[in-house]
Amino acid sequence: TTNDALFVAFSASSSQGDPATKEVLRYREALWEGFGALKKRPLLTTNLFIRLVQTIRKNKAGIRNTPGTKVQNAATGKTIFTPPEGERLLRDKLKNLEDYIHTEDGVDPLVKLAVIHYQFEAIHPFTDGNGRTGRILNSLFLVQRGLLDLPVLYLSKYIIQHKSDYYRLLRAVTEKQQWEPWILYILDAVQETADFTRKRIIDIRDLLEETAQLAKQKLPSRVYSRELLEMIFRQPYTKVQFLVEAGIAKRQTAAEYLKALEAVEILAAQKKGKEVLYVNTRLYALLSK
Structure with missing residues (x-):
């Protein structure tokens, strides 16, 4: 596969x-x-x-x-x-x-x-x-x-x-x-x-820290949190439901957070079937090597 x-x-x-x-x-x-x-x-x-x-x-x-x-x-x-x-x-x-x-x-x-x-x-x-x-x-x-x-x-x-x-x-x-x-x-x-x-774990950790610095610089302070950054590094694709289940935000706010991450090009929205998933593009590229 x-x-x-x-x-x-x-x-x-x-x-x-x-x-x-x-x-x-x-x-x-x-x-x-x-x-x-x-x-x-x-x-x-x-x-x-x-x-x-x-x-x-x-x-x-x-x-x-x-x-x-x-x-x-x-x-x-x-x-x-x-x-x-x-x-x-x-x-x-x-x-x-x-x-x-x-x-x-x-x-x-x-x-x-x-x-x-x-x-x-x-x-x-x-x-x-x-x-x-x-x-x-x-x-x-x-x-x-x-x-x-x-x-x-x-x-x-x-x-x-x-x-x-x-x-x-x-x-x-x-x-x-x-x-x-x-x-x-x-x-x-x-x-x-x-x-x-x-080596793969070290690369992921380094990428997480780089992304955290970028997010701090570009995201509104009300959006950025370490918990949010770690969530989008759990796996390449994430979605609103994951943020809700993790207690990071309620559905509407969670959707705003993901769109904000998309706006600064940390995530990219993709339609998969009937739902929208957000891919962490750099993590995806790293795991696909």
Whole structure:
């Protein structure tokens, strides 16, 4: 899906969207559902995995119980491995994975992350959605171990860019027990993704401060507030309803604030479907890089 389709979907009232956009929105919903569950009960369990995949797939999916499943390289069609079958066996293996996740064994959490990622992929507990659920599990594990405050380390970009290595190294663990190259691959993914994410956060923070200075100079004092500026940096598109829900202003005043931001070229109004959204043009450009 395109960046614009995603950004609009995060803000628009309509549930319209292409299948790829809806898939990403469900992934985001599952990620934050998992984060909320972890805050209430800091355990990564089979029941939580099932909740995640049900949110991702928008159905009552459970543990896979159909035979004949194979994990294949999407590009070549080559079988990487054949996962175990039978719900009871899969639940036993997931219980073993739970035990490994929660055991304090002195192993570095990033090394454990690599092992957990492989094991979940190898168990392949669901008929569909295993990859997305596994990637959410990555972030939630790092939160649980205190390495992240929020689940914002997305390894998907790195894995997609190095997909042939991903499948090759998965297979090497399965067939030859070659763990070291796989672990190093995941460590590289974490480092590169962390560096990218840190730089992106710094760039957004710097842009926020630049925009705040511009807004102070150009906006009427009754319009400018730090709260308003931070609101338009939550995501690229904003609208009157967001300001109202945040308690910044009532509807008519909120509309005036957004029009004032448009007048000084911080925001640009765009008609999306039946509603008007306001895009933070510089933030949009930054996130689209």
